Amino acid sequence: MCGIVGYIGRKEKKEILIDVLQKLEYRGYDSEVIATIESKKLKNYKAIGKLANLREKTKSYQSDGFGISIGHTRWATHGKPTELNAHPHLGSYSYVVHNGIIENYQELKSSLQSDGVKFLSQTDTETIVHIFEREYDKSGNPFDAFSDTIEILEGAYATLLISEISPDTIFFAKHGSPLLIGFDKDEVYFASSDTPVIGKATEVYYLEDGEYGYTKDGKVHLFDANGEKSFNKQALTADKVSAQKDGYRFFMEKEIYEQSRVMSETMMGRVLDNTIALDELDDSFLDGITSIKICACGTSYHSALTSAYLFERISKIRCDIEIASEFRYKEPLLTPDTLFITISQSGETADTLEALKMAKRAGLKSLSICNVDNSSIVRESDSAILTRAGIEKGVASTKAFATQTMVLWILSLYIAQERKTISKDKLKSEITAMLHTPKSLIVTETLHSKLHRLSKRYLHGHGFFFIGRDIFFPLALEGALKLKEISYLHAEGYPAGEMKHGPIALADSELFTIALMPKTMHYEKIKSNVEELSARDTTILAISSLPFELADDFIQTKYDSHPMLEFFEMMVVTQLLALEISVRLGNDVDMPRNLAKSVTVE
Numbered sequence: 001m002c003g004i005v006g007y008i009g010r011k012e013k014k015e016i017l018i019d020v021l022q023k024l025e026y027r028g029y030d031s032e033v034i035a036t037i038e039s040k041k042l043k044n045y046k047a048i049g050k051l052a053n054l055r056e057k058t059k060s061y062q063s064d065g066f067g068i069s070i071g072h073t074r075w076a077t078h079g080k081p082t083e084l085n086a087h088p089h090l091g092s093y094s095y096v097v098h099n100g101i102i103e104n105y106q107e108l109k110s111s112l113q114s115d116g117v118k119f120l121s122q123t124d125t126e127t128i129v130h131i132f133e134r135e136y137d138k139s140g141n142p143f144d145a146f147s148d149t150i151e152i153l154e155g156a157y158a159t160l161l162i163s164e165i166s167p168d169t170i171f172f173a174k175h176g177s178p179l180l181i182g183f184d185k186d187e188v189y190f191a192s193s194d195t196p197v198i199g200k201a202t203e204v205y206y207l208e209d210g211e212y213g214y215t216k217d218g219k220v221h222l223f224d225a226n227g228e229k230s231f232n233k234q235a236l237t238a239d240k241v242s243a244q245k246d247g248y249r250f251f252m253e254k255e256i257y258e259q260s261r262v263m264s265e266t267m268m269g270r271v272l273d274n275t276i277a278l279d280e281l282d283d284s285f286l287d288g289i290t291s292i293k294i295c296a297c298g299t300s301y302h303s304a305l306t307s308a309y310l311f312e313r314i315s316k317i318r319c320d321i322e323i324a325s326e327f328r329y330k331e332p333l334l335t336p337d338t339l340f341i342t343i344s345q346s347g348e349t350a351d352t353l354e355a356l357k358m359a360k361r362a363g364l365k366s367l368s369i370c371n372v373d374n375s376s377i378v379r380e381s382d383s384a385i386l387t388r389a390g391i392e393k394g395v396a397s398t399k400a401f402a403t404q405t406m407v408l409w410i411l412s413l414y415i416a417q418e419r420k421t422i423s424k425d426k427l428k429s430e431i432t433a434m435l436h437t438p439k440s441l442i443v444t445e446t447l448h449s450k451l452h453r454l455s456k457r458y459l460h461g462h463g464f465f466f467i468g469r470d471i472f473f474p475l476a477l478e479g480a481l482k483l484k485e486i487s488y489l490h491a492e493g494y495p496a497g498e499m500k501h502g503p504i505a506l507a508d509s510e511l512f513t514i515a516l517m518p519k520t521m522h523y524e525k526i527k528s529n530v531e532e533l534s535a536r537d538t539t540i541l542a543i544s545s546l547p548f549e550l551a552d553d554f555i556q557t558k559y560d561s562h563p564m565l566e567f568f569e570m571m572v573v574t575q576l577l578a579l580e581i582s583v584r585l586g587n588d589v590d591m592p593r594n595l596a597k598s599v600t601v602e
């Protein structure tokens with residue numbers, strides 16, 4: 001992943017770079033750096049950990065007059081998060097920052113080392129700068145040297161390179177990792193995503209894979225395999241305002257509270273009185289489609305799993321779900337009667353994007369469900385439905401999951417309506433339930449404080465099982481993932497009926513079971529499964545609208561007229577539980593260790 005930034009112009013560069021890096025920190029926060037060339041001399045500042053450390057280190061630095069600058073926020077892939085491994089990587093007279101993975105770096109490194117090049121870091125990135133300098137030493141032309149470098153690299157990259165031999169130029173290239181160029185008068189910006197440059201650049205160009213070039217004197221020269229090319233900038237919309245905590249302790253907490261409101265946004269214009277409208281899909285969209293395949297990662301994969309129940313049950317269409325990183329290498333059998341759906345909060349997840357490209361090559365129709373307009377996945381798909389959750393900053397996804405699940409529910413009803421596999425009455429009752437979801441997502445003070453009190457009993461023990469059946473199984477997976485991500489405690493999601501086939505061996509009083517017990521879906525079945533665990537002395541936190549006397553702790557839910565209402569209300573409970581446990585353990589809720597919000601490496 002990692003985030004990269006570049007700026008060329010007269011403004012104070014430190015402030016610009018640090019401001020953009022702060023908004024890119026969701027991409028990783030193992031180390032942060034800025035580097036400039038002013039008066040033809042390279043300068044750089046590196047700090048391990050989050051941006052506050054870099055701010056401290058650069059307190060007394062101020063850039064002066066015209067200059068060029070680059071910055072980087074790292075999520076370590078090759079080599080530990082140390083200062084030596086932090087970007088920018090330095091050759092004799094050049095610096096490079098990079099997001100992605102150079103797959104042939106071992107081979108390149110060995111060849112450079114046999115030419116006498118000394119490597120300072122353990123990263124793949126450092127090879128880029130040494131190859132550039134080797135090529136420059138041969139040709140004496142900086143841009144030729146950069147183009148030759150790009151040609152040699154294999155893997156995924158978005159990279160910026162600056163050099164004392166061309167102190168007014170930033171060289172750039174993109175292949176597989178996101179990069180865009182922002183423009184304002186004669187100033188040029190580079191960034192891994194557009195939100196950080198809003199308010200700075202007024203126009204933007206999103207680079208395509210295989211594009212590279214250089215910028216100098218306020219002009220960008222863009223190339224691809226066919227040589228220099230022209231390009232069209234587009235206006236950068238200013239409505240993607242940056243998120244603030246608005247009085248909440250954490251972004252994640254704010255985002256949990258926002259779910260009720262954003263859910264209404266997600267439904268707006270789509271969920272009507274008696275029908276479902278999806279203007280994003282043209283009339284022939286479902287022509288020739290007999291099955292659905294969905295690829296996603298992490299939390300998005302859990303929303304996909306939930307939807308498989310809905311597509312088969314409501315739309316009567318076969319639906320398979322795959323983890324994108326598995327799908328890519330299994331040589332899947334793809335036929336053009338399959339609708340290929342990708343789900344991604346960020347729209348940049350490398351595995352999901354590559355899965356989409358594979359499906360497109362096989363001639364499948366593609367649809368993405370995404371929270372970020374203009375993201376790589378949205379641009380690559382034939383059609384897209386945006387989730388409208390607004391910016392999600394907490395690394396542990398909450399409102400993105402809720403709105404993805406809602407879009408998928410809407411889509412399942414849309415397909416059922418178009419294919420006439422649903423009666424008018426059933427459609428109406430589903431729509432009525434949908435319109436009640438914002439209520440089921442409201443966080444009351446009573447609920448939050450109860451979970452705050454309860455959380456102190458769940459800080460130790462040897463692990464958590466979240467269990468559920470049907471759509472509550474993916475919710476159990478998601479509940480366990482939330483807890484893992486921000487508490488660092490071991491948690492697993494399991495289908496309740498499967499516990500007896502092995503995991504029940506772990507049952508004792510130190511095992512915590514979070515039981516999702518919806519009234520509207522297989523209540524008696526899950527009740528028996530929980531009783532089996534209780535008989536083995538497991539500590540049970542039951543979440544249900546029906547009282548359950550064997551529970552050690554109990555959260556009573558209110559909205560039990562439809563499974564999806566129970567789903568969303570229970571989802572909020574699991575999110576708040578994870579949050580409160582994490583707070584008690586003193587962890588960084590919004591930026592948990594080792595994770596990143598957007599994963600652009602495979």
Ligand code: G6P
Nearest residue numbers: 297298299300344345346349596
């Ligand atoms: C990362 C994030 C997860 C997210 C996953 C997929 O691992 O930490 O929260 O679910 O990527 O991301 P996407 O943007 O494709 O939904």
